[in-house]
Amino acid sequence: MPASKTSTTDSATDKQKLSHTEQHYFDSYDHYGIHEEMLQDSVRTLSYRNAIIQNKDLFKDKVVLDVGCGTGILSMFAAKHGAKHVIGVDMSSIIEMARELVELNGFSDKITLLRGKLEDVVLPYDKVDIIISEWMGYFLLYESMLDTVLYARDRYLVEDGLIFPDKCSIHIAGLEDSEFKQEKMNYWHDVYGFDYSPFIPLIMKEPIVDTVDNNLVNTTRCKLIEFDLNTVKLEDLSFKADFKVEAKRQDWINGVICWFDTVFPAPKGETPITFSTGAHAPYTHWKQTVFYLADDLECEAGDILKGTVTCSPNNRNNRDLDVKIDYDFIAKGVAGAERSKKNENTYLMH
Numbered sequence: 001m002p003a004s005k006t007s008t009t010d011s012a013t014d015k016q017k018l019s020h021t022e023q024h025y026f027d028s029y030d031h032y033g034i035h036e037e038m039l040q041d042s043v044r045t046l047s048y049r050n051a052i053i054q055n056k057d058l059f060k061d062k063v064v065l066d067v068g069c070g071t072g073i074l075s076m077f078a079a080k081h082g083a084k085h086v087i088g089v090d091m092s093s094i095i096e097m098a099r100e101l102v103e104l105n106g107f108s109d110k111i112t113l114l115r116g117k118l119e120d121v122v123l124p125y126d127k128v129d130i131i132i133s134e135w136m137g138y139f140l141l142y143e144s145m146l147d148t149v150l151y152a153r154d155r156y157l158v159e160d161g162l163i164f165p166d167k168c169s170i171h172i173a174g175l176e177d178s179e180f181k182q183e184k185m186n187y188w189h190d191v192y193g194f195d196y197s198p199f200i201p202l203i204m205k206e207p208i209v210d211t212v213d214n215n216l217v218n219t220t221r222c223k224l225i226e227f228d229l230n231t232v233k234l235e236d237l238s239f240k241a242d243f244k245v246e247a248k249r250q251d252w253i254n255g256v257i258c259w260f261d262t263v264f265p266a267p268k269g270e271t272p273i274t275f276s277t278g279a280h281a282p283y284t285h286w287k288q289t290v291f292y293l294a295d296d297l298e299c300e301a302g303d304i305l306k307g308t309v310t311c312s313p314n315n316r317n318n319r320d321l322d323v324k325i326d327y328d329f330i331a332k333g334v335a336g337a338e339r340s341k342k343n344e345n346t347y348l349m350h
């Protein structure tokens with residue numbers, strides 16, 4: 001077993017050599033507040049704990065890599081439930097607190113913490129049996145931390161090794177949110193008596209992360225895309241996916257709502273631990289992501305909203321996302337032709 005590195009403060013990565021955006025990204029995880037929010041998200045944190053407990057026979061005597069360990073919570077779950085040794089890696093200074101917590105909770109001999117970018121650290125093992133990581137961002141892919149998990153998989157995971165979680169999917173549905181959309185846009189028509197409306201296209205371009213009342217979701221739901229972490233490649237994270245949903249009632253569709261679902265590996269024959277970040281599911285800190293549409297679509301039950309979502313990392317900052325939604329709203333019945341609309345909207349998640 002390698003000597004514990006829990007007293008080392010050196011970083012394998014020279015932060016000053018990182019780009020400003022990268023420095024800013026890792027700075028954002030320095031403060032305890034963001035970790036408090038994640039820890040207190042019990043849907044998130046208990047799903048990891050429960051998945052580890054459900055698979056404790058698989059964790060027994062295994063070497064585990066925790067990619068982006070933060071306060072070390074997942075490392076401690078793994079060590080507590082049978083792992084032979086856990087290596088936690090994080091670039092942010094929060095790892096110094098993780099060292100204290102690991103020691104305080106009696107895991108110093110089982111957990112090695114390494115500071116630096118996962119891509120730069122040298123692990124005390126050539127291969128690991130299991131990777132655990134909480135990498136998911138808003139709209140699943142915002143932050144692009146999955147890139148790092150895929151790097152860890154390809155570099156360190158033994159053949160047939162396990163990744164927790166190993167399946168994630170993005171979903172979409174239509175949304176009635178006229179009041180908020182109007183309020184948000186109308187404000188710019190009269191700012192202390194001046195016309196500020198040129199701001200409106202800028203505001204429309206930014207998706208909003210917020211909790212959405214499930215009663216406002218007025219179409220069926222559709223799975224946009226699923227990623228199997230055992231096999232997905234970096235290039236698959238730029239995707240183009242079709243969707244088709246059906247209006248459930250007479251209403252307005254002012255935007256679409258997106259969320260993701262997460263699945264952990266499970267022993268054969270057992271139901272996997274899963275959680276959803278949808279409006280129909282209990283609260284998580286990921287909330288939901290709303291893309292307002294340029295059109296307000298007047299729908300009747302049975303009308304179809306279909307289209308394509310195109311998503312890729314932004315060229316200037318690859319942790320941001322460029323998203324394009326092409327939609328074709330096909331209304332039937334009274335004034336169907338007038339109500340039908342086709343459009344293309346572009347967004348930047350940043």
Ligand SMILES: C[S@@+](CC[C@H](N)C(=O)[O-])C[C@H]1O[C@@H](n2cnc3c(N)ncnc32)[C@H](O)[C@@H]1O
Nearest residue numbers: 029038068069070090091092116117118134148
């Ligand atoms: C979403 S937090 C999860 C923290 C912790 N695992 C938990 O579940 O509470 C992601 C963590 O990964 C770290 N991280 C992101 N990319 C990294 C990389 N390339 N190398 C090392 N750490 C990274 C961040 O600093 C952050 O602390």
